[in-house]
Amino acid sequence: MSQNAIKLGVVMDPISDLAYKKDTTLALLWAAKAKGWTLYYLEQEDLYLYEGRAMGSVRALEVHQDASHWFDLGEREAMPLAELDVILMRKDPPVDEHFLNAVHLLGFAEREGTLVVNPTRALLECNEKLFAQQFAHCIPATVVSCNAAVLRAFQAEHGDTIFKPLDGMGGSGIFHIGPDGRNLGSVIEQLTERGQRQIMAQRYLPEIKEGDTRILLVDGEPIPFGLARIPSAGETRGNLAAGGRGVSRALTDRDYWLVEQVKPMIREKGLMFVGLDVIGDSITEINVTSPTCVREIDDQRGTDIAGKLMAAIESRLG
Template sequence: MAPLTFGFLMDPLEHVRVDHDSTFQMMLEAQKRGHTVRYFEQSWLRFSGTATEARMRTVTVRREAGRHFEVLDESVRSISSLDVLFMRKDPPVDAEFLHATQLVELCSGRPPVYINSPQGIRDANEKLYTLNFPELMPETCVSGEKSVLMDFIRRHPAGTILKPIDGFGGQGIVFCAQGDRNMRSMLEMLTNLGRQAIMAQAYVPQSRQGDKRIILVDGEPRGAVLRVPSDDDHRGNMAAGGKPVKTTLTEREKQICARLKPKLLERGLLVVGIDVLGDYLTEVNVTSPTGLAEINVLDQTCVETHVIQMAERLAAKR
């Protein structure tokens, strides 16, 4: 097919870890297939009076830490100049992030293929979206009220996991045991004295064996990695020190993927990382899910090939 122009809205390319960053893997694959690669940061967006544009850098990329990209051109271009736009800005999903998802939809010409859909990203909070599938989740409570949360904790003798709703990379996730004398203090801090709701989930004992990150492309599972927590932590997130381990999908996990597929596609959520703990779905990550590089190494595969082929196919239908 004719070369396309791929745009990546992402964090600074200078700070990318070439052996870990999933967005970088996609950029490499797009370049390998002969496409033009441009990237820009959230703060480079602007509205010109008729449509949104951004200061964009056309780059070549290579897997060489410290010398991993070269800028060929830098100029202001419209969002509609892109054939495909990857929305890969890392969390937190704050007001500026949400503003960016609104701006990129304002195109004067034909809009690009969005991966993922800006509307879908706005709708699918990575913690709360799982509440649409209660039959797949561990028992869960969302509240900012201390009394409600304490009652939930008391009803789960194996312990409770507490999560900030807008957290990412395992930040702020704590294990709370029944009778913990820090419980009230912990809840006050996490809820900002009751002003912010948090998520409480029944502890899943299998978490010591790790949680599984499954990458879905166009609704289909294309790879998975088991993230095993260190001995002194309860979190398996690789950003929190979890170790990536080779794995395969269980029948239960395949059923979870099949259950999610139509809902994800309905919202334009085409590259998604779901987290499964034991038999339970715990998160649906839609902003910039990681794990591609680790899956590629462990399984001797190339997950990003499926991503770029999907983008090519969708761009051809525009």
């Protein structure tokens, strides 16, 4: 391998636990390997700060396209993170205290010149549920509150309503309350932790039956095919983790219009890899922590989304 090979670190959930057939982080690592880059593996707990420098207890990583043996890890070594050219922050939500502390530590490496994807400032600023609220003309009717009276009034106004936590992923903690309001009190009580925690209520979009479409943006530009996550029978959640079925579809004129609305801010914040969630004509979330669905789109459309991202990273490194 070239002495000048780009050094890429990845902060992720345990690699032994990932779903080999569909994991996006694995696709990103394969694409980096294809470019001859040197890979280093970190879990969130391997990050630390020593005398003001971001450090990592890193392990050299080899990845393979083999369902029975997809990685090899080297021995641990202490490394200043600034020795890495780029770090992919791919730890899945929840965006809790541990996640935010890890992002702060990565910020120290960033200030020494390491490229973090996505940038730490954006990860700290862009809550995936709240970020989309800046584009009020692109989203369904929404309220964010921990106040039961406010949440009840919103449900009374809109009837069918979705309630969800602000820090979940994969459809966890999402409730659909019908016009009769049955179980509304217990849902609000549980999600808000008795009025202590802000949650989101959103007008239910019946178009969810046709799928919740993930649209991926690489360096601000949309991949021309999205992945419609279609709920299983009796479900209101299209998330693949909740049993949804993923069907790739070409982006519509409306999808491209929605992308154009958010693109300037995504570019301004330096976000290199973003997933918009679109139901019908509306954006419901803007995912910036660890967007997924690369493998499903690539498999169905023959695209190379991870390769596009690595090329964009290479260009950014200059």
